[in-house]
């Protein structure tokens with residue numbers, strides 16, 4: 498198994514891509530610690546994962562990645578429980594889509610706080626342990642719109658482009674400690690985040706995807722397994738686009 502004996506932290510894993518990554522990591526022999534903002538959400542996710550992997554080791558806690566205290570406490574609990582952190586997936590993300598003229602300061606702040614600052618805070622908390630271990634792999638969940646830009650997503654696109662800058666900077670800073678840092682830039686993935694989009698918009702996006710299908714959560718989870726594993730041992734500072742050719 499590709500992640501045997503590894504301990505992975507996955508943020509925003511109560512549903513969607515994060516939950517899919519937790520599932521894929523368990524399938525590859527990893528122990529997983531997951532978080533989301535609601536106690537109920539993470540408990541339900543843990544139940545789902547434990548049902549699929551009865552022998553899997555799973556820690557599920559409520560933590561808001563935009564709050565430094567929550568990040569520090571969550572990471573401290575993971576270390577107390579599992580004794581190490583090999584993989585961190587900064588996956589938690591939100592949208593507050595609207596045109597610039599209608600975008601409030603709080604729409605901007607909320608998205609940047611969770612999507613970008615959250616990855617900074619969690620990385621800062623987890624890297625201390627990875628430095629002690631002299632190894633680690635960090636994966637930041639960016640987006641195709643962080644590469645291409647998108648109307649009505651100035652806040653979200655800026656946060657996802659910011660994650661690419663964070664990824665490249667941390668890759669350079671942490672390489673000497675044997676910590677790899679990469680990003681995944683998914684295209685359109687079938688989750689609750691995209692369910693809210695209007696039918697016409699979904700159809701238009703589908704037409705522009707060369708592979709003519711939306712991504713399944715598994716498409717993204719498989720990329721995360723690869724980047725987290727030793728198969729990607731010489732890869733750092735990269736953005737792996739998993740977008741069906743939507744942006745090339």
Ligand code: NAP
Pocket residue numbers: 508509510511512513514515532533534535538539560561562563588589590591611638639640641682683684685686687688689690691
């Ligand atoms: P989703 O279904 O809406 O799930 C988002 C997850 O993040 C939930 O588990 C949510 O849990 C958690 N979360 C939200 N705010 C949080 C916070 N402050 N602290 C901790 N957890 C938080 O979204 P998704 O589609 O799986 O997206 C996952 C990631 O992939 C995001 O970063 C998203 O931007 C990115 N992405 C998605 C797509 C797509 O097409 N779906 C495309 C490109 C990139 P609670 O609500 O319980 O807190």
